Amino acid sequence: MKKSIFKIAENTPLNANVYKMTLAGDVSEITSPGQFVNIELNGFYLRRPISVCDYDENSLTLIYKVVGGGTEYMSKLDAGECLDILTGLGNGYDTTLSGDKPLLLGGGVGVPPLYNLCKKLIAEGKDVSVVLGFNTKDEVFYEDEFKSLGASVTVATADGSYGVKGFVTDAFPEEYTYFYTCGPEPMLKAIYNTAKTSGQMSFEERMGCGFGACMGCSCKTITGYKRICKDGPVMKKEEILWEK
Amino acid sequence: MGKMSVNLCGIELDNPVIPASGTFGFGYEFAEIYDINCLGTFSFKGTTKDSRFGNPTPRIAECTSGMINAVGLQNPGVDAVINNELPKLKKCFNKPVMANVSGFSVEDYAYTCARLDKEEQVGWLEVNVSCPNVHGGGMSFGTDPKAAAEVTKAVKAVTTKPVIVKLSPNVTDIVSIAKACEDAGADGISLINTLLGMRIDLKTRKPVIANKMGGFSGPAIFPVAVRMVYQVANAVKIPVVGMGGVSKAEDVIELMLAGATAVEVGAANLVDPFACKNIIEALPSVMDKYGIKDLKDIIGGTV
Numbered sequence: 001m002k003k004s005i006f007k008i009a010e011n012t013p014l015n016a017n018v019y020k021m022t023l024a025g026d027v028s029e030i031t032s033p034g035q036f037v038n039i040e041l042n043g044f045y046l047r048r049p050i051s052v053c054d055y056d057e058n059s060l061t062l063i064y065k066v067v068g069g070g071t072e073y074m075s076k077l078d079a080g081e082c083l084d085i086l087t088g089l090g091n092g093y094d095t096t097l098s099g100d101k102p103l104l105l106g107g108g109v110g111v112p113p114l115y116n117l118c119k120k121l122i123a124e125g126k127d128v129s130v131v132l133g134f135n136t137k138d139e140v141f142y143e144d145e146f147k148s149l150g151a152s153v154t155v156a157t158a159d160g161s162y163g164v165k166g167f168v169t170d171a172f173p174e175e176y177t178y179f180y181t182c183g184p185e186p187m188l189k190a191i192y193n194t195a196k197t198s199g200q201m202s203f204e205e206r207m208g209c210g211f212g213a214c215m216g217c218s219c220k221t222i223t224g225y226k227r228i229c230k231d232g233p234v235m236k237k238e239e240i241l242w243e244k
Numbered sequence: 245m246g247k248m249s250v251n252l253c254g255i256e257l258d259n260p261v262i263p264a265s266g267t268f269g270f271g272y273e274f275a276e277i278y279d280i281n282c283l284g285t286f287s288f289k290g291t292t293k294d295s296r297f298g299n300p301t302p303r304i305a306e307c308t309s310g311m312i313n314a315v316g317l318q319n320p321g322v323d324a325v326i327n328n329e330l331p332k333l334k335k336c337f338n339k340p341v342m343a344n345v346s347g348f349s350v351e352d353y354a355y356t357c358a359r360l361d362k363e364e365q366v367g368w369l370e371v372n373v374s375c376p377n378v379h380g381g382g383m384s385f386g387t388d389p390k391a392a393a394e395v396t397k398a399v400k401a402v403t404t405k406p407v408i409v410k411l412s413p414n415v416t417d418i419v420s421i422a423k424a425c426e427d428a429g430a431d432g433i434s435l436i437n438t439l440l441g442m443r444i445d446l447k448t449r450k451p452v453i454a455n456k457m458g459g460f461s462g463p464a465i466f467p468v469a470v471r472m473v474y475q476v477a478n479a480v481k482i483p484v485v486g487m488g489g490v491s492k493a494e495d496v497i498e499l500m501l502a503g504a505t506a507v508e509v510g511a512a513n514l515v516d517p518f519a520c521k522n523i524i525e526a527l528p529s530v531m532d533k534y535g536i537k538d539l540k541d542i543i544g545g546t547v
Contacts, residue, residue: 001273001517003277003516003517003518040515044306045306045307045308045309045310045311045463046304046306046311046515047515070306086517205302206301206305206452207304208303208304208311208313208514209267209515209517211517213267213269213273213513214266214304214313214315214514215266215269215303216301216304216313216315217301217304218301218315218318219301220297225318230273243300
C-alpha cells in the first residue's frame, strides 16, 4: 500500500453515467490487474474504492459510474486537480491459472478491471475471449479498446439493443480454459452456475478502510473468513460460499 | 522520560497516542507502511473467548464527518490471538500492547482475560463493556453500573495487569457507571466507544447497514467525547483514556485538558493509515504553539 498524490490528466464521460479518469502519479505499488485504489474526496469522510482499469509507469486509468454523492463529486473534478490516493490495494487476478484460452466476463462497471487483465493475458501470449454485458446500447463502453488489444470481443445487452440479446451467460464461447469476471452479484452467481471451468471472480462490498484494518467488508468462504479489500476482491471459484 | 511521555496505570508510554481497538487490527497492516513502535501503544482488535464472524454485511455506512460500523466483534478467538497473532505482533512491535477484550457473560470476560493475563507482551487489559453491535453482551454490561462492576470484579480477580474498562456513551449517566467500575477495582477508564447510529438509503428505503444500527464514530462525535471525558475525569481518581473522533494533535491536547491521561485514535486510522504517526509527529509543534512544556502538566488542566 502506498499513499500518494495523483494529478488528474483527464476526466471525461464515456456515457451518461460512466466516466474515465486518467491520473499521473506513483503507481509502483500496483502489482496485478484487478487491484483497486481508495480515493480521498473533499467533504466525504470515507475514501472511495475504485478498481484499476489500466496503469503504466506513471499513469493510472479509472472508469467509474456515478452512483452517489462521492462519485458525482468525482465526475465534476477538472484536469489539473490533485487527489490523495491509496494504491496497491487488494490481491488482483492471478493470470498463471488461465490456460491458453481464458474467458473474460464483465458486467457494467465490472468491465474496467478486466481491461488491464486482458492486456496482461495477451502479453503472455494467450488467446483471450471477452464478453461485455450491459443493460442497453447507450451504456456500452470499451468494446473497441478490448478489440485493439487483440481479444475476440462479444457484447451482450439485456434489452437486445446491441450485440447478443441477453446476459453475459447467453454469450459464452464454445471453448475456453478458465474464466475471469467482475460485475454485479447476480451476474457472478449466474456465471458460477454456468461456467464449465474454474475461474476467478471479483467482489464488491461497502468498505471502511480498504486495506484490511476494520473488518468492515468481511465475507465467509470455503477456506475461512476473508476481507474483500485485503484477501480479495478476487476469489477463486472453488472458495466461494454464496450466502445471500 | 520525554516531554510527551505519560504514565498509564504504572506503565510508561513514550507518548499518549494509542490507536483504538477495531481500527488497527493486530498492527500488521500498519507495520507494512511505518514503524509502529512510534506509537504510545495500541489496543488490538476486540477479542472474545470463541472465534466470531460478526454481523452480516453491509457493515459500514458513511456519515457527515464520520461513519457507522456494525462489524460485531469479528475476531479469531482468544486461542488464535495468543497462538497466531501475538507471536506475529512481537516481530513488529516491541512495546507492551493493550489487549481489548469483549464477552457475552461475566464468565466469558474472566476466561479471556485470564488467558491474556499470561501473555508477556500484554501491558493492559481494556475491557470493552460498550460494543453496540452485539446482542446479549457488550454494551448491555456497560449501560448498568451493577453489571459493569460485576465484570470489572471478575476480571480483576484473574489478572495482575492493569484493567481499563471501556465505557459506552449510550447511557444517561456515564459518571455513575465509571464510579461503579472504579469502586469494583478498575485501574483505569477508557471512553467513549461509538454512539449508536443509523442511516437509511433513500432509493431502497432500507437501512444502509444489514444490522440496521451501528456505532457512529469520527470527528462528528469529538465534542461528546470531550464532554464525557471531562465529566468522568472529574469524578474518578483513576486514569482516564479519552477517545472519540480524534483526528489531529490539537484534539489530543483538548482531551488531555479535559482529563485524559492518554488518547486513543479510532476512525481516523481508517481514512488515513498514517493518522497516528502524523499526530505524534505534529504534537511537539502544537505543544510549542500553546506553550506546553510537558504533556503531563496539562492532564485535567481545563480552567
